[in-house]
Amino acid sequence: MFFVDLNCPACVQLWRWFDMPARRQWATLWVPVSHMHHSSTGRGIALLRSAQPRAALQENYGEGFDRSTRTGGLAVAEDETLAELSAIRVNTHFWRTSLFEATPITLYRRRNGTYWQLLGQLPEPQMGAAFSELGSAVLPVFKAPR
Known part of the structure; x- marks a missing residue:
């Protein structure tokens, strides 16, 4: 799970690290927060709206x-609904009050079952080492009642 601001230069580096053929199939969750620019909320909503x-x-x-203006390339959403604004505000509130107020923040589970957070973006070799410790994604299997 990645907490990102759509106007964050360090988040660009994280995205580019993940947008490689070997990692594109990883199950990831990108959670938009708003803190870097007045357009962060609108860009976050545009991400949430995207099919x-x-x-x-x-x-x-x-x-x-x-990079010079620290603004993302995704068009800012217009006509935001209260629910969409609330989603970004809830994400941002959780990020500010429960995590370390920096972007990106990566939350992950290691193979040994412990949970960790990674603040910012590490250089390539260190990112590979950190994520080699990831635990496998396990989805619960539900059996239909007979």
């Missing part, structure tokens, strides 16, 4: 990201 979140993240953190 193809991976494509939206690529649009935002790819060539369209403007």
Whole structure:
């Protein structure tokens, strides 16, 4: 799980690390928060609205990201609903009050069952080492009653 601001330059590096053929099939959850720019909420809502979140993240953190102004390439959502605004506010509140107030933050479970958070973006070799310790994703299996 990744807490990101869609206007965060360090989040660009995290996205580019993950957007590699060997890692594209990993199950990930990108949680938008708003703190870097007045457009962060609108970009976060645009990500939540997207039917193809991976494509939206690529649009935002790819060539369209403007490092000089620290703004993502994803168009800011218009006509936000109260529910959409609330979703970003809840994400941001949890991130601010329960985690360390920096982006990106990665929460993950190691193979030994312990939970960890990684603040910011590490250089390539260290990212590989950190994520080699990931525990496998296990989804519960439910049997229908007979």
